[in-house]
Amino acid sequence: MNHFELQTLLLCVTACFCIYHTKESRVFPVTFLNVSKNSTLQQLLVEWDVSDSAHESEQEMVFEIQVSQTEEKNVVWIEYYNTTLSKLTKPLFWSWDSELPLECASHSVRIRSKVAEVWSPWSSWETVLGLDTSDADKPLIFPEDKVVQEGSNFTFCCIGGKNQKVEKIIINTSSLVSTPKRTIVRTINEVSLGAAGGQAISCTFNGSGYKKYTGTLLHVGRLPDEPKNISCETRDMKTAKCTWNSGNNVYISGKYLAQYKLFDWFSQKTLCSEIQVSRSEEWCVCSWDIHQQMTYNFTLTAENKLGKKSVNFNFDVAHRVYPFQPSDLWEEYVSASKVKLYWTMEPRDKAIELICQIEDNHPDGKVEWHNSSVVHSNTYANIMISGLQPYTIHKFQIRCGAAKHFWKWSEWSKDLTITTKEAAPSGKLDLWRDITPVMGGRNVTLFWKQLPGFQANGRNISYEITWENLEEATEPEHISISAPHNSTRICIGYHSYRISITAKNHINSSSPSEIIISGATDNDAEEKINGTDKEERVEGTDHGIWIHWQPRNTFDGYIVDWYNFPNSQPCDFQWKRSGFNTSGVLIDAVAFVPGVRYHFRVFGSVANKASLLEKKVGYSKELPPSDPDVKIIGLIPYSVSLAWDSYRTDGTQPGFIRGYNIYVKSLPGFNLKGSTKYMAPDGLVWCKYTIKNPEEKRFTVEHLVPNTAYELAVKAVTGGGETPITQTLNINALDDSNKIYLPLVLGIIPFVLITAICFWKHKWLKDYCSQIPSPDRKVLSFDGFKVASETELKVSDCIPDAVTLESKSEAKKLNLWSQRSMLEERKTAITDSSWLPLVPNEDGDFTYSSSDSEAGIWHLKNPVYSSSAAHDSMPYQNLRMLHTSEPQPLPLLYQPQHDIEIMNKDTVVSRRETMIGDTSLVYISQMEVPCSGSRLNDLYCSTEPGECLGYNLSSDVVTSISDGDLEQYSPTSTSTMGTLLPD
């Protein structure tokens, strides 16, 4: 081996040794390891170190840290801790936050290091013992009173005492049975918000030990919100105050509530700390003394157990001045319309520049504001308020704000209420009049009201009225009326007059208002339009009543007057003026009542002289009128006649009567000719007739079906319509008895005639054929009456007629009446004494008066209910004479007749009174003779003086028919029967 080779070998050996040595020195095992715990923070604290050479060489190292739980050393965490060693980082430190409470189990830690990818050996395990290994008798639970964030996981453990094992775990509302171990660990995932005072978790144990349970509280909440609505201000420039809102509920309360801290970066001072807010108040307040610092840069931090949130903001005190409420407001009167106000402000020891605002509240609700000039808070400020209403109550209040950098107004001061001084009334009165002619002159009722803008301006207002004759030089007359009267009456003559009025108070009078009353004569003293009193109808609307007129160029204005309450006292006279270029005005009086008729007069005015132009009448709203009082004045088989003559169509009605509707209802589906169908709101169908003339108050319903029941109703119609059909008249159409009796009559009469003829012929043959008379022999001869031989004997001539006149005092008399008289009587006579007087009862039917009967008067009886011969007759069907002795055969008695209305009791009475003087004579019909075709009204019409000889009493019943009925219904009135007694 040569020298070179030897040197190379030595170098290699040296190098290898160096390399090996270097490698050995780059492994730095842990030389020191200490593990402890922070129970409050639930942190495992780990301290360790390596050799000093590692620190000195400032090695960049990696440490692997393993954390194991339980005695079995289950590794639960591996941490790689990178660091560059230095002399200052000695020893090394690391902490670990444990999810499991450290008391629940033993925790062990071991560490190894790595340099240049070479790991050192592991250190030995260092252990912090859990309480599950203790010999204590008392059971435990961990953690105690924990605050956790909503949605996080929560792990707890229960540790039994010595010889105890967990029996049950109770979490909130659930109870879990545990496996029998001394220590149980449970995790609740994603905890939710619960009771404010914390959710209770507990464990119960079996085994020995003085306590068998343990528990803890879990407070679940949220991070505090960022403070909101932060506001800082000063009121006196000495102290400042910040307020803020805590934001949303964080669900943890009591001692776990969020706390706030206000930190100023300029002064590096915490102005407020540990400020809490309750859940209900939600507002936090921080106050501090300003001293000389006028600007701040704040950080406001909200912090609770779960974390904190901050917000930064600046505050310039001078820009946030909120002055105190002004005080001591008082007044100084300058004039009736001017007042000077004084007040004081705070602070007095600092001169803050303020502007103030004065609010002036008028009694009518009007509000005015006045602004002051800039004033200093330490001076007595004042302001002159002008333009005030004299003798008026004003309520003042004042508030102030910073003149520079206005922030907000102060609160209003206390009210100052003053009454301004009195002054003369201002404005004018509106004067109007109503003229009534009286004997020798005119009564003028004056009315006045205050025009807009009129102000009394003082107490004890009186109205001074003066009127002067414009045609004669006389002293003006004057009266004074005290308020609150607003009308008076004066009497003037027929000359023209000027009337003026002023309002007067203690100070002075207002400007006068005038009207001129034109002259008049005795005849035209009443105001009329062209000598007529015609009223034009107007219609009301929802807004009032429009009054229109024909405008004329000659007038400078128009006046409409009316009474608000035309039907009561006081009538409340009203008037309204309008300009010269108007042709109508809306009278929107709130006093207008629907259904009341109002009368309006329109006047044209020129130079205070008014003349009546038009008259109007109308309703604000028409209403349906009252129902007419309808009477049945005629009822025959095919028709019924109705009348409501007494129905009024004037202003007593709640609307203008436009006509009448007559409703008839009978069989379903039946329709009356000439009528229209009407379906009532209740669904019933009526036949309807319409009368458009309000003054036509009678109507005959025709085409009725005999022996059929009908319901009738008559409704008056206004612009407001008509009332619903609630009450009806019920009738039964009469049966057509002609149809029954006509064949019978037609059969009997020929038979009677034939019999009579046969009888006569038989006698004639007997008299004349067996004994042939002499051609000169008179046929018949009677005492007192002679029939010419040439006269042919007729059947009627053979009927002996006689009238028996009876008197209470006298014996019967028999008189033979002439044929003419008999016929006359058939037309005219009704022997009232033979009939019962008709007296209407409550049902509209007729009955007789017993008193009259007792007085010896025969009465006409209601044939509907009283006549035994009228079993089948209908109401008002017929008027018949009832014989007092023997009833006659029905066919002769019963004839269909037209009806009469015999209801006018007064008339009956009066006639009865007339009769009283003649009751000595009583007519008795001994034989009834039908008087078909003759009518009762015919009889009435023929009972003229001179035509009722011997029968004047007989017309009494007839004349009990009302005049009106007779006038209209005479052609169809009921017939009656005259009777003659045979000799």
Next chain:
Amino acid sequence: MEPVNSSCASCQRCPKDPLSKIRDQTRLMERKARDLSNCYVTHQGLHRTHIDTLCHEPVPGFPKGKIVTQPEMDMLQQLYRTMVYMNQSLQIIREHQQDLNEPDAVLLQELRHAHLAVRGLLSNIVCAFCVQGASPSPVTIPERPTVTKAFQQKIEGCKVLWNYARFMERLAKSLRENRKQVRRTKMGRRQGKKKKAPPGC
């Protein structure tokens, strides 16, 4: 615990019939105590099992058996002692609950009302002694372990209020029965007198 002294300086402000007042007050407090116990349990988030297992335990401040059957003065003394205990217990419960609840929480209001009622009853008990020329003997409140953990505080409060409700219920019932018995006795005496009365009276 230190004995609580009471004195009877003056009976001037006492009602005429303090016993009657106590009876009436007891009747009112019976329902209130039951409501308070229920309200407390509701607010604590305690499970029924908690209540059955942990709350329904006797606590030493409440007497066993019927105190009404005892002589009147003894009964009053027992009642006095119990109410002194309740007065202190309610003070502690209120302090604990203030740490857990909002200042305006319903439970805190209910506790305050109950506390006032207990003080009122104490006042009437003192009056009942006073009108008889006596005063209640000083009482010693049983020592209770200091509880620092919130859960345990809740349980302790629950126990006290449950026992308080039961005590008031028993007391009110006993007083009612006692009153009926007194009436029956009075009626019996009257009837006895009537029987002794000569016929025709």
